[in-house]
Amino acid sequence: MTNLHDTLQANVSNGSVPGAVGLVARGDRVEVAAVGSVDVDGTAPMARDSIFRIASITKPVVAAAVMMLVEDGRIALDDPVGQWLPELAKPTVVRTPGSAVDDVVPAARPITVRDVLSSRAGHGFPSDFSLPAVQLLFSELKQGPPRPQLVAAPDEWMGALSRIPLLYQPGDAWLYNTSSDIQGVLIARASGRPLPVFLAERLFEPLGMTDTGFEVPADKLDRFTSYYQADEEGALELVDAPDGQWSSLPVFPSGAGGLVSTLDDWHAFARMLLAEGTAGGRPLLSPESVRQMTTDQLTPSQRAAGTLFLEGQGWGFGGSVDVEAIDPWNVPGRYGWLGGTGTAAHITASTGTVTILLSQRAMSGPTAPDLMRDFWRYAAAV
Structure with a gap:
């Protein structure tokens, strides 16, 4: 061997x-x-x-x-993240994954901590990167290969994210990457560090x-x-x-x-x-x-x-x-x-x-x- x-x-x-x-x-x-x-x-x-x-x-x-903050009692898995991330308190969702970014409906329910942890918050990469809402993740958030010095500060980043509709309703689909960046901002805001x-x-x-x-x-x-x-x-x-x-x-x-x-x-x-x-x-x-x-x-x-x-x-x-x-x-x-x-x-x-x-x-x-x-x-x- x-x-x-x-x-x-x-x-x-x-x-x-x-x-x-x-x-x-x-x-x-x-x-x-x-x-x-x-x-x-x-x-x-x-x-x-x-x-x-x-x-x-x-x-x-x-x-x-994030799980440490759950154990600290600062957040709970089924809490809406809008308590700490008001930019995500009232998200909209594209009518279909391929719809234009202004063809939206309200989210059926709030995004929870559990949704963000399991990458089912509604933001992120599916198999098709060409979808209009996905394209904005690249152009507005610099999602993709890591380029740390090119990304905006957390508050500005979250503001940009709030203007991008969800690709799917919260909890409905696993989408790659973006939820982990949201977790980082959640940690900072919930912990005050x-x-x-x-x-x-x-x-x-x-x-x-x-x-x-x-x-x-x-x-x-x-x-x-x-x-x-x-x-x-x-x-x-x-x-x-x-x-x-x-x-x-x-x-x-x-x-x-x-x-x-x-x-x-x-x-x-x-x-x-x-x-x-x-x-x-x-x-x-x-x-x-x-x-x-x-x-x-x-x-x-x-x-x-x-x-x-x-x-x-x-x-x-x-x-x-x-x-x-x-x-x-x-x-x-x-x-x-x-x-x-x-x-x-x-x-x-x-x-x-x-x-x-x-x-x-x-x-x-x-x-x-x-x-x-x-x-x-x-x-x-x-």
């Missing part, structure tokens, strides 16, 4: 990625490999503590923070996630990887350098995909979830909150409609949940997600397994690239 190093190295050797780090853990047995370089020029070798833009594996972290401060105080500091945040300080830039996308010929072109968009704190800290982190930092978060919300003997979340996060919240029809992103699986709070073994790596109950910057992280409570893969090549679409699938196959076989 090949090892983790060789699995990752094969994708570096064929030119798919400049480098990658991976972790496969079951209980106390942890296998880690770092291969390739931090950039295409080979400036420095990839290392276990290299820092990456983790994109959408930010989502489970932010969902956990900026999102970066709340996450640092309640999650990152207790878990020892010392390299996780919305910016990379100057004294850590030497560990920060460069970020690339492939051109039409497959050559890697630079999207963001270490001194680029993550070198200063953005005005909009994105709960959908704004964090940077390391392999061991996300592993610390994963271990907390596997320990039913406990870290170092200190409870951060209740077992019930972890159970809700990691349990599929969708109906069969909602799962089917989300196939472009979910590939037939379900969605909990902030991450996907495997509901069937479609591929060798799918284990019912596996929870986690993947990020458009080339990242993936999952836990499986039934086996005590954590798998984390961090690379620096943008995904070309919602479908997981070969590197991820090779990594998952390896993790399922060991």
